[in-house]
Amino acid sequence: MSTNSGPAYDIQRPLKFPFLGLDDEFTEEILEKAPFNLGPEYPNEDPTMTLPVWIDNICAFPGQAIPVCGYEYYEFYEAGKKKDGYVGIIPHMKKPSPRPRGIIYKVVHLSEKGNDQFFTARLLACYIFHSSISINMPKFLLEPVYLGSIKVQILLESLHPLTLEIMRDKGTIVPSGANRFFRSHPWPDLLERIKSYYQEVGLPEEYITKAMDQSPARISYYFSEMAILSYDEKVTLLNAISIEGRIVLVLDLIRNYRGICCQDCGKNIESEGPQVISVTGVCPLFYNRGGFAHRTLTMKTEDQDRRMPFVLYDTWFPDYGWSYLTCNRCTNHLGWVFMQAEDGVEPTFFQGIRMSQITIKRAERDVNGEEKIAHINE
Structure with missing residues (x-):
């Protein structure tokens, strides 16, 4: 991945959609809230x-x-x-x-x-x-x-009573299964793992501080938006029975992530992992001028050819131009490559992958404990 001494990109900028008629006082309300x-x-x-x-x-x-x-x-x-x-x-x-x-x-x-x-x-x-x-x-x-x-x-979610009891170290007698789960995932440890992941995906420090200063429920919500998830996986997390359970499930999904591939032909898509470009998460929802929705996974990538025809018109990321990204085996339109329009902001390049065109690969264990790869589509 390209690195230079330029400042990090302002990840609130993608919230503006001037070509959809939303660049006015309501945009400021969004940025504030x-x-x-x-x-x-x-x-x-x-x-x-x-x-x-x-x-x-x-x-x-x-x-x-x-x-x-x-x-x-x-x-x-x-x-x-x-x-x-x-x-x-x-x-x-x-x-x-x-x-x-x-x-x-x-x-x-x-x-x-x-x-x-x-x-x-x-x-x-x-x-x-x-x-x-x-x-x-x-x-x-x-x-x-x-x-x-x-x-x-x-639904007013809060930490599970067992988590609170464990944090107070009162040694509450509870059923062994529940006791084992909550003692294996103490709240301070979960927070440290979330913070470490935020640093890994490039969330700026000021936003990490804001994210970790929320209520436990909102910490779990925002963490979910920072992982590579299919639509069905997001719905599963929405219906999680506890805040702690939601966070542990996201951590498991991250740990079992094995990459992405083209949905049409199965060819692996080379990438260095998710990259935070929008404050809304690593899979923000965008609409183009034609009214078509694209849930777009932003991914780290190596330097690209600067001679590629990058276009600034209707970009979702101000200060970045875009060029088409296609599968080099079957030519499926996978998404876009974005390049900084002017020297300075970081990253220099990143990919915007259409979630509808890829398959997420996740590791699972069979009955013999051997790893197999599940293919999950949007």
Whole structure:
């Protein structure tokens, strides 16, 4: 990977999407609130809320800001604005659950300017909720499914009582299985492992300090956004039974990561690991001018040929130009290579990989304890 003495890239800059009509005072509100300044708990005494709820292929943890774009979203988010700007989204699950968790989003901005063909909006993920009714999850989902106005219960997560008892060293007598898990994963050790990982993926020190200063629940949410995860893995983490369990599962997924490959032909994609370029995580969601969504994995890479035709037009990362990245075996469009437009900012190059075009390889153990590789698609 290229290194020079230039300053680190400002990882808040990708939150701006001027070509989608969102570069105004609402952008400043996003920069002020996300992902660390939303507050650790639900602000009202009554942890319930009635709001319009949909099933959709969106999963973002509290604290994140995501864009949406397209005609199909206009009614979807306009309805949310009539309810104090809040909407509920239950991520679609391949394996149905009668009481899946969802996310409450605040509609910060809904705009019709900037593009004649699409409505654009910005959502702040605020809280996790349980539905008051059983959800009939469709097997396939091609567009958002409206469930109606539903009363939901805000989930106020905190550290498990056993973690607190262990931290107080009171020697509480508990079932051996639970005792073994929580004593094997003490909270201070989990925090150290999270901090070490942040340093590994290049999260600037000032953001590490902010991230580690959050409530335990928000620490677990932000840590989840910093790992290479498929959509289904994110939904699994959303439904984790405890904060500690969520963090341990993310650590396991990181430890068992064995690389990525082209989804079409299986050729390995050479990379040096994830690289934080956006404060929202290593797989930020972007829309292009055509209204197509791309969950984009930002990865470290070696120096590229500077003679490549890099383009600054409609870049998602201000100060970086982009060029197409294709599989050198089957020519599948894997994503983009980004290069600094002017000498100075670091990194000089990085890759933006389309999650929809790759397969994540993870190690698993068979019944004999031997490692095998599972291939996980978006």
